[in-house]
Amino acid sequence: MAAVLKIGKAEYDAMRAHGEETYPHECCGVMLGLVGEDGNTVAELIRAGNTRTDSAHNRYHIDPSELIKAQREGRRKGLDIVGFYHSHPDHPAQWSQTDFAEAHWFGCSYVITAVAQGKAEVTNSFGLRGTSDDGKRFEDERIDVV
Numbered sequence: 001m002a003a004v005l006k007i008g009k010a011e012y013d014a015m016r017a018h019g020e021e022t023y024p025h026e027c028c029g030v031m032l033g034l035v036g037e038d039g040n041t042v043a044e045l046i047r048a049g050n051t052r053t054d055s056a057h058n059r060y061h062i063d064p065s066e067l068i069k070a071q072r073e074g075r076r077k078g079l080d081i082v083g084f085y086h087s088h089p090d091h092p093a094q095w096s097q098t099d100f101a102e103a104h105w106f107g108c109s110y111v112i113t114a115v116a117q118g119k120a121e122v123t124n125s126f127g128l129r130g131t132s133d134d135g136k137r138f139e140d141e142r143i144d145v146v
């Protein structure tokens, strides 16, 4: 059974709007929330600056210090990092080899929004499964906007 990513309408819209704002570059951010049995629930988004200035249109990178800050903020609110989001300017909402190689947070949801000509289109979520980099895989997740 596929996992479900639950996200509020406001957060869902904000995530997609972020991708439109940074177009033609990728946006990225951290999702704070709760881990549940059937999937993750997003409570809050934290925007991150894309530190990948060499080719910000096809890869993203969240600064480790921003990650630590997000983690700290989450802990204060009783939330965990449940995933990451980024945009694919003029590319489909499917993970790339780079996305896969750079994904290390097992149990987290990796959300990708396709932004075509500056307009957010399809948004997909992929759950990172496995326990080590050798056996890891992305699994399609259903997004429930609540």
Ligand SMILES: [Zn+2]
Pocket (backbone or CB within 6 Å): 058, 059, 060, 086, 087, 088, 095, 096, 099, 112
């Ligand atoms: Zn990507």
